[in-house]
Amino acid sequence: ERALENYRKADADINLSRAEVEKHRIVMNGKTQQYEESKNEYAAQLQQYNNHQHEFYSQSMPEVFQSLQ
Structure with a gap:
């Protein structure tokens, strides 16, 4: 769940490069x-x-009990 959340944050962040977003996607x-x-x-x-x-x-267990009788 955290990996998915991190990927979504990275995907929404316009300051991150596509390579960074792709890295997060691969980890996820x-x-x-x-x-x-x-x-x-x-x-x-x-x-x-x-x-x-x-x-x-x-x-x-039934076999053991049967043998004990």
């Missing part, structure tokens, strides 16, 4: 891409954790 795009990749990685890891947890409580 890089940070946006990094955010999306991190968000997707987190979602994948969370899904994997949830699958393991489900397997543990629906299969592993």
Whole structure:
């Protein structure tokens, strides 16, 4: 969000050169891409954790209790 805000400020500032504005745009795009990749990685890891947890409580634990009887 800050990168987008900085880019918008730079784009609106008439004292900055086009090269400076372009630099801010590149930084903004890089940070946006990094955010999306991190968000997707987190979602994948969370899904994997949830699958393991489900397997543990629906299969592993009942098998242990069954073997103890």
